Amino acid sequence: ETGVTQTPRHLVMGMTNKKSLKCEQHLGHNAMYWYKQSAKKPLELMFVYSLEERVENNSVPSRFSPECPNSSHLFLHLHTLQPEDSALYLCASSQELAGDRSYEQYFGPGTRLTVT
Amino acid sequence: AQSVSQHNHHVILSEAASLELGCNYSYGGTVNLFWYVQYPGQHLQLLLKYFSGDPLVKGIKGFEAEFIKSKFSFNLRKPSVQWSDTAEYFCAVNARTGGFKTIFGAGTRLFVKA
Numbered sequence: 001e002t003g004v005t006q007t008p009r010h011l012v013m014g015m016t017n018k019k020s021l022k023c024e025q026h027l028g029h030n031a032m033y034w035y036k037q038s039a040k041k042p043l044e045l046m047f048v049y050s051l052e053e054r055v056e057n058n059s060v061p062s063r064f065s066p067e068c069p070n071s072s073h074l075f076l077h078l079h080t081l082q083p084e085d086s087a088l089y090l091c092a093s094s095q096e097l098a099g100d101r102s103y104e105q106y107f108g109p110g111t112r113l114t115v116t
Numbered sequence: 117a118q119s120v121s122q123h124n125h126h127v128i129l130s131e132a133a134s135l136e137l138g139c140n141y142s143y144g145g146t147v148n149l150f151w152y153v154q155y156p157g158q159h160l161q162l163l164l165k166y167f168s169g170d171p172l173v174k175g176i177k178g179f180e181a182e183f184i185k186s187k188f189s190f191n192l193r194k195p196s197v198q199w200s201d202t203a204e205y206f207c208a209v210n211a212r213t214g215g216f217k218t219i220f221g222a223g224t225r226l227f228v229k230a
Contacts, residue, residue: 003159004159031216033216040125040222041222042120042219042220042221042222042223043206043208043220045217045218045219048215048216048217050216055215055216056215056216056217058217090160092160096216102148102165102167103148103210103216103218104150104162104165105162105218106161106162107152107159107160107161108159109158109159110159
């Protein structure tokens, strides 16, 4: 596998379910991101992890819980979601060096989430 | 708060037509600027980027963008589009003092007629 992979690609869940989205980057990067992409809205940054520490939490409801066990893996744990949470969830990674932070991101294919 | 505005939500062009997609941002400090593209069924990928130096930036597939600091703009151009340029294009801005937070525009859907 190369680049950034995400599983599952599609997920349908009820409002009382608990599920997790998985992201894996094979690029040796040290920062990982979760974004939400809804129809006709800009990409919304949800969380950022740098060197496995959360550095951004963009006012995301607590029903979304991120986890970054190592620099290659990122999870988004979902519980008691609402129908308005239906969207494409994108994972990205970047390589940030001290003094040379470009924030150029590499994206995965996304997980299409439908909450019923 | 920072924001990014893309002027056109949908653009339809014939092959060989010239393209210019507008992007304006609101932030007065030093910025990194990006254009990302999402081809049908594919990942978002970087088209080009500006960090410093020459404000005219060349990217892949014949695309270029010009950073005009006084206008807070970073418009994307291509002299002659092809059918394969049909995609959604996203402008993005990162304020260098803002850490990892990159703000994306709402995107412009380009359809090129063969």
